[in-house]
Amino acid sequence: MSWIAHKFGGTSLADADAYRAVTRIIESSGHLKQAVIVSATAGMTDGLIELVSRAGRRDSTTEELAEVLQARQVALVESLLGEAGPHDLIARIYKDFADIEDVLRASSVMGTALENAIAAVAGFGEVWSARLLTTHLSRAGMSAAMLDAREVLVVTPAETTPVVDWETSASNLGSWLAENDHDVVVITGFIASDPTGAPTTLGRNGSDYSASIFGSLLEVGELIIWTDVDGVMSADPRLVPQAQVLDDLSYDEAMELAYFGARVIHPATMTPAIRRGIPVTIRNTFNPSAPGTRIAPRSHSEMPVKGFASISDMALVNLEGTAMIGVPGISERLFGSLRQAGVSVVMISQGSSEHSICFAVPESQADAARTAVEGAFAAERQRGLLQDLEVTVGCTILAAVGDGMSGTPGIAARLFGSLVRAGVNVKAIAQGSSERNISVVIDGADAARALRAAHAGFYLSRQTLSIGLIGPGHVGGTLLDQMARRLESLVEDFGVDLRVRAIASSSSMVLDEHRIDLERWRERFGEAGAGTMPTDLDLLADYVHTESVPHAAIIDCTANADVAMRYGDWLAKGIHVITPNKKANSGPIDYYRTLQESARRADAHYFYETTVGAALPVIQTLRDLVQTGDEVHRIEGVFSGTLSYLFNSFDGSTPFSEIVRAARDKGYTEPDPREDLSGMDVARKVVILSREMGVEASLEDMVIEGLIPAGLEEGSVEDFLDRLADHDQEMLRVVEEARSSGKVLRFVGIIDPEAGCRVSLRSYDADHPFARIRLTDNIVTFQTARYSENPLVVQGPGAGPEVTAGGVFADLLRLANYLGATL
Numbered sequence: 001m002s003w004i005a006h007k008f009g010g011t012s013l014a015d016a017d018a019y020r021a022v023t024r025i026i027e028s029s030g031h032l033k034q035a036v037i038v039s040a041t042a043g044m045t046d047g048l049i050e051l052v053s054r055a056g057r058r059d060s061t062t063e064e065l066a067e068v069l070q071a072r073q074v075a076l077v078e079s080l081l082g083e084a085g086p087h088d089l090i091a092r093i094y095k096d097f098a099d100i101e102d103v104l105r106a107s108s109v110m111g112t113a114l115e116n117a118i119a120a121v122a123g124f125g126e127v128w129s130a131r132l133l134t135t136h137l138s139r140a141g142m143s144a145a146m147l148d149a150r151e152v153l154v155v156t157p158a159e160t161t162p163v164v165d166w167e168t169s170a171s172n173l174g175s176w177l178a179e180n181d182h183d184v185v186v187i188t189g190f191i192a193s194d195p196t197g198a199p200t201t202l203g204r205n206g207s208d209y210s211a212s213i214f215g216s217l218l219e220v221g222e223l224i225i226w227t228d229v230d231g232v233m234s235a236d237p238r239l240v241p242q243a244q245v246l247d248d249l250s251y252d253e254a255m256e257l258a259y260f261g262a263r264v265i266h267p268a269t270m271t272p273a274i275r276r277g278i279p280v281t282i283r284n285t286f287n288p289s290a291p292g293t294r295i296a297p298r299s300h301s302e303m304p305v306k307g308f309a310s311i312s313d314m315a316l317v318n319l320e321g322t323a324m325i326g327v328p329g330i331s332e333r334l335f336g337s338l339r340q341a342g343v344s345v346v347m348i349s350q351g352s353s354e355h356s357i358c359f360a361v362p363e364s365q366a367d368a369a370r371t372a373v374e375g376a377f378a379a380e381r382q383r384g385l386l387q388d389l390e391v392t393v394g395c396t397i398l399a400a401v402g403d404g405m406s407g408t409p410g411i412a413a414r415l416f417g418s419l420v421r422a423g424v425n426v427k428a429i430a431q432g433s434s435e436r437n438i439s440v441v442i443d444g445a446d447a448a449r450a451l452r453a454a455h456a457g458f459y460l461s462r463q464t465l466s467i468g469l470i471g472p473g474h475v476g477g478t479l480l481d482q483m484a485r486r487l488e489s490l491v492e493d494f495g496v497d498l499r500v501r502a503i504a505s506s507s508s509m510v511l512d513e514h515r516i517d518l519e520r521w522r523e524r525f526g527e528a529g530a531g532t533m534p535t536d537l538d539l540l541a542d543y544v545h546t547e548s549v550p551h552a553a554i555i556d557c558t559a560n561a562d563v564a565m566r567y568g569d570w571l572a573k574g575i576h577v578i579t580p581n582k583k584a585n586s587g588p589i590d591y592y593r594t595l596q597e598s599a600r601r602a603d604a605h606y607f608y609e610t611t612v613g614a615a616l617p618v619i620q621t622l623r624d625l626v627q628t629g630d631e632v633h634r635i636e637g638v639f640s641g642t643l644s645y646l647f648n649s650f651d652g653s654t655p656f657s658e659i660v661r662a663a664r665d666k667g668y669t670e671p672d673p674r675e676d677l678s679g680m681d682v683a684r685k686v687v688i689l690s691r692e693m694g695v696e697a698s699l700e701d702m703v704i705e706g707l708i709p710a711g712l713e714e715g716s717v718e719d720f721l722d723r724l725a726d727h728d729q730e731m732l733r734v735v736e737e738a739r740s741s742g743k744v745l746r747f748v749g750i751i752d753p754e755a756g757c758r759v760s761l762r763s764y765d766a767d768h769p770f771a772r773i774r775l776t777d778n779i780v781t782f783q784t785a786r787y788s789e790n791p792l793v794v795q796g797p798g799a800g801p802e803v804t805a806g807g808v809f810a811d812l813l814r815l816a817n818y819l820g821a822t823l
């Protein structure tokens with residue numbers, strides 16, 4: 001009859017609901033013969049061990065803690081089985097605590113927590129779990145019996161993992177089964193007997209090992225380890241929110257991951273399973289429909305790196321000096337001394353110059369390591385051939401694990417590239433020749449960041465961007481809608497994964513660890529409480545700039561000067577900035593220089609194509625000309641969609657003030673049309689283009705001939721529009737004068753490095769390109785050495801949310817291209 005083994009961890013037995021879930025799993029397993037290995041309820045083992053150590057310290061709170069633990073266990077029984085029935089179960093818990101008190105008293109008398117006292121007490125949690133589950137299964141109508149592992153499993157305690165006496169254990173188990181013929185055998189995990197018959201344990205988290213030992217003894221077809229996550233994940237999900245469940249792992253991979261801290265599985269589990277080739281599946285008690293992670297001799301996945309794990313509280317020890325060069329046996333003496341001192345070495349790295357050797361040990365053993373090594377090399381140190389031992393505490397070892405790493409070039413480069421981008425300093429490196437594991441030692445404070453960055457480096461497309469958008473108004477909102485329509489195909493066709501993780505208006509913002517659903521960002525933004533909070537741009541920048549995603553970008557769709565003043569900090573941190581906001585580039589020249597400098601230094605990109613002519617390729621065209629060595633003599637253009645419209649409409653037949661009023665009603669002007677008529681907006685664009693050409697222009701030293709008549713600068717909009725009519729005659733005179741010589745009026749900006757920059761109303765011949773524009777068109781002419789006889793002309797609609805948002809989107813994709821995408 002073939003068996004299957006299930007192991008349920010402490011989290012799967014934490015409360016009555018969990019027990020019910022466990023019972024359902026066993027009921028529906030479909031196997032006739034089931035071995036069910038159980039842990040203590042979550043936290044119980046910690047509590048029991050703590051009891052003994054308090055007693056050993058003669059701590060007056062020992063009794064109190066014992067009562068808490070007893071009450072917890074009793075409450076669990078009562079809440080699962082009801083208060084009426086299980087008197088015997090509860091009576092036995094009281095009796096067990098009486099026995100525990102005896103051990104505690106002895107420890108207290110001795111004034112120390114002895115190993116065997118701990119061994120006697122620590123395993124009660126498993127006994128209580130097994131009894132309770134057996135009773136619950138029987139009540140559910142199953143044929144179930146409990147097996148106290150101490151009756152059959154014999155192990156010899158060893159320095160690391162206890163060694164199983166297979167023969168004795170197998171024969172004990174055989175006899176027990178001969179007398180207990182049940183469909184379900186509930187077995188205590190974690191505990192065993194030593195060869196003298198005294199109770200012992202398999203070490204912390206040893207229930208996994210128990211499960212695999214019993215699986216092996218029963219020759220099960222499969223071992224399922226049930227826990228509280230859907231399987232082995234690519235990293236500890238509490239540290240790396242983007243971690244993914246792995247479909248399958250090889251034994252070796254699972255072993256390395258477990259050894260390096262993937263707590264979900266204990267490394268010792270693997271040994272008996274490997275010997276018999278038993279597949280081990282990690283599954284979720286609370287989500288039994290998830291298939292889990294299957295661990296077998298070989299993995300079918302093509303991923304070169306499967307997962308990341310870390311061990312904290314490590315010390316890095318460095319031994320350096322000429323005594324080591326070319327002298328055989330140094331390593332032997334070094335590690336021999338450590339072995340004698342009982343120090344376990346977790347990682348070793350030696351450069352081929354043999355001038356130094358460095359290794360990592362648990363921080364708690366750092367002093368012992370120092371004493372041992374200094375003693376072993378006393379003679380060399382005296383002769384000055386070896387320097388003092390360097391011990392760095394507070395380190396973490398981060399390991400990248402995967403069978404596919406061997407023979408795949410570039411894995412290490414990718415790992416280190418990710419760590420460098422996250423600003424993590426690597427103190428030591430080791431890669432075994434199996435190439436299944438690359439381990440790096442880093443500062444403990446960097447551990448979470450490093451894990452996230454390394455994980456992102458392998459699990460996310462290299463063109464994954466964490467994006468924050470500020471100003472979801474006309475342009476920003478349209479951009480989000482445009483992005484929503486393109487997200488999927490950008491990922492599928494080009495590997496460009498745009499994750500908008502923050503959206504902020506002037507008053508509130510929404511943050512999302514993964515991504516804000518752009519199909520319904522408006523609802524999300526409108527829902528009070530659904531993750532919205534008062535806007536805090538520092539918080540937003542830190543949030544967007546996460547190590548979990550390879551790149552971060554902030555898109556500023558406001559016209560706000562305060563927001564623009566933050567670009568410098570953002571760029572300096574390595575956050576890319578994209579904006580249609582003209583304030584930064586037309587502000588103080590020093591700030592403009594700082595921006596360029598910060599971007600260069602931090603390798604961050606700064607895109608602002610839409611600050612001039614919306615999506616029209618004005619800045620890119622200018623940049624191409626300058627960078628390829630053309631000489632730009634003059635740029636002249638209609639840079640304001642509003643002013644373009646006003647003068648394309650104004651031929652004298654309708655008074656100018658009425659045209660302004662009508663344009664305002666259609667929404668073609670700012671709410672206060674003076675903002676357009678002042679010419680400031682055009683002046684800012686002129687400054688931006690001048691600077692792009694390397695001319696240090698600023699708003700202060702430019703001639704701006706605006707269209708607001710003197711005396712009308714202040715006052716309400718209505719008042720302004722009324723009084724503008726007083727000047728209609730003047731405007732009529734100007735337009736008629738132009739017309740009489742066959743010309744038209746255009747409000748333009750001129751960038752001329754020789755003659756200076758200016759903004760003014762000018763007249764142009766009827767066959768000039770400026771005379772032929774329509775509606776809100778922008779038009780820009782470039783006169784250069786190459787384009788001398790006939791200028792280069794860029795023309796088209798240069799305003800409006802759709803085209804501006806499209807231009808910002810294009811900048812975003814340009815950024816993705818710079819980051820390596822091939823769009």
Ligand code: ADP
Pocket residue numbers: 008009010011012039042205226227228229231232233234235236237238261262263264265307
């Ligand atoms: P149990 O009580 O079932 O033995 P543990 O708490 O010992 O459960 O182990 C499960 C926990 O291990 C998960 O809840 C998770 O937080 C943690 N963990 C650490 N690394 C990983 C990983 N790589 N994959 C899955 N879980 C992990």
Ligand code: ASP
Pocket residue numbers: 009010039040045046125189190203204205206207208
């Ligand atoms: N209960 C034991 C411990 O907490 C064994 C286990 O849960 O695996 O270490």
Ligand code: MG
Pocket residue numbers: 009010205263264
């Ligand atoms: Mg565990």
